[in-house]
Amino acid sequence: MVTATQDRPATVGELRASGHRQLSVKQEIRENLLAALRDGRDPWQGIVGFEDTVIPQLERALIAGHDVVLLGERGQGKTRLLRTLSVLLDEWTPVIEGSELGEHPYEPISPASVRRAAELGDDLPVAWRHRSERYAEKLATPDTSVADLIGDVDPVKVAEGRSLGDPETIHFGLVPRMHRGIVAINELPDLAERIQVSLLNVMEERDIQVRGYTLRLDLDVLLVASANPEDYTNRGRIITPLKDRFGAEIRTHYPLILDHEIAVIRQESHLDATVPDYLLEVLARFTQLLRESTSVDQRSGVSARFAIAASETVAASAVHRGAILSEAEPVARPVDLGTVIEVLRGKIEFESGEEGREIEVLEHLLRRATADTARERLGGIDFAPLVAAVDQGDPVITGERITAKALLAELPELAVLDEVAKRLGANSDGERAAAAEMALEGLYLARRISKVAGDDGQLVYG
Template sequence: MTSAPSISTVGQLRASGHEHKGLRTEIRDNLLARLAAGEDPWPGLHGFEDTVIPQLERALIAGHDLVLLGERGQGKTRLLRTMVGLLDEWTPVIEDSELGEHPYEPVTHESRRRAAELGDELPVTWRHREDRYAEKLATPDTSVADLIGDVDPMKVAEGRSLGDPETIHFGLIPRSHRGIVAINELPDLAERIQVAMLNVMEERDIQIRGYVLRLPLDLLVVASANPEDYTNRGRIITPLQDRFGAEIRTHYPRELEAEVAVIRQEAGLVAEVPDALLEVLARFTRNLRDSSAVDQRSGVSARFAIAGAETIAAAALRRATRLGESDAVARVVDLDTAVEVLAGKIEFETGEEGRETDILTHLLRTAIAETVREHFRGLDMGLLVTAIEDGATVTTGGEVSAHDVLDGLPVLGESELYDDVCDRLFDRAELSDGRRACAIELALEGLFLARKIGKDTDGRETVYG
């Protein structure tokens, strides 16, 4: 953040050559400048580059209010919040004005009076773009007063008459004048509350009780909604839907790399989670989205995989702390902990009661097998399979250290198979016991899923043999 300009009066502002732009012009100019410079206006968003982002940019260039439609966990809110970056970093406002009006265009009775009295000495302050974004989660108990405004009984008690426009307490939308107002889960707003937004969306003014109050509001209204809300919990009323210039459908990442990037970016990991395990979680999540046993109308949020990554990182840190390991690295054995705690985040189809854990376990194994094929394709593991067939076993588990796993591996003579396995996932110069154990466990699990070796689990230990 840079420092705010030092200009403090409207006279100084005019002398500086400052020009006032409407909000939509400001957003359009900044967006076009970013695109012309080859900069990414949407940092941190993955998987929307060829679908959602072009639609969104066209809507903003056209100056349209917009609504994002998509299932839970598709990044709708993050996308709305990223729009703040298209505002000017600092913008002048009339000091102490209730609605943050531009010094050249006061809109409230009080600000116009002060501008007429003070002229070029009207005090100016500066507002950062982060303060020009307001967000409201629509809930059934949201009132017209919350969004639009109401008569303030305290001001009436001070002696003002009910007909005095200064008795009005403005709601969220007028207070977002010259900024962006975002309403999450718009269909959850009661229909009568949506009606109150009609004038704001079209005529750009507000109506409060019996007042005829013409405020030329300059704001951008954006909203998010789940498509199912149109028929289940609520709906966007037709006149309000008609006032949005653009309806944009979001989606889950269509490429595996984008899914992994979202997990890596959003997860707060307390231990190292190798990319291969994040890939397993990403494939697991995508398998759930394709499964006929899962209710796809509610979707499978990206937060599912994010919470899974955080869970297995926590399992790794717990093990490292209990066993005195110097580095905490998640391993394949930790993936089961994610299944144990995340089942409640998935809505299954009717008729699948009692089979939830089996379904999750099957889809997780499918994800592991796909990851093993991707990374270990062409690698001959015959020596390891032969050693296990001859009676060798490998013991691992949530309470078994990486050092103990490595110590228990069968000796393969002069073979460099274990190093070759690790090379498929990690740089050999940066190998640790935790990383080696992770790579070899993934290979062993792949052999088990391919029915080359057996596996026995008692809850504390897992034995491949």
């Protein structure tokens, strides 16, 4: 929180003189959202794939002033979407300076603030709170208590001489502290049912109950939550009265088209080496094939984090090779795709009948993704000269311990390889080696050449 500056009112009297208008948090979000829609601005920066499905539903819920719960499998961007809501708040909002609950200067609600407002009148000091301070997020864990969310009697305040019945003995929890803000609860079903009950009054009557007495605090909060579908999780459920109090229940989903899957990978991954676009496409196709496979437990889902981690693993494999073989600018190649299965297979949950076949299933789907990408990217190129050269000449050897320059030295000088490099946007030696390897792998998967894996990790195309 920042104190008033020269261009902002410093007291409630100055605030009234400035013409400031008080709005509830839901009215504030509604007006800012409608203004963004009228101006053609996108308030949902960084959200990919929800433009025609989830976002319109969420916008209607916010315009209606509803509390919202997002339902979806893991890794569908629910938390990311909730965190963008703070952008719809005013950048700065006035609060009573020093107030525990961040109350609006026009409407104090805690006993201490009501008393100060009565004593000071128009001289009540005003501070300004940034919208980033008006969003709070709580991961629902089994050990979350009512005190964490709502509050509890503070023994220190009692020891100072206050009586137990004094409302000022309460230490407020997360929800009242976010008065005039947004409270997000992640994985709501993980919250014990008796703790969920404590939210009922907050969402409907807008007051809180602590221990043996009720505080009539006119709380102004937007409560949002995320949850897995009930048919997936056995950890808990949203109790019926609480679910009834959410005005909107919106289903999220994984990216529906390939371009969105690739965009999520590009946006979220941190790559330490050059990873060509076509390898990211392979990983995106691989992820989508996993989501369609009957061998994979689709109730669990295949998180977007899988594709992100896969791209980072492929980049790390290239960096690893570069360090060992002294390559100055490491570039990922198709040979690095195999590391994804080795490192990330534990992130996929398989159907019980597939026990022992997990590696086989993953390898099959990765081959399909690679073949589909090679066909899409390199379709229409006449590979007959390359097939003939490989068939009649020396085999082409690649692998995790083969440098890009060594691979290029083994390749015949053919115009078709120049065309492949141009089609795949390859310029440097590392990129040209990766493009040539992609062409060879595509020919192998089309059964036009053979590939043999050696004991030392080498791959021989012949």
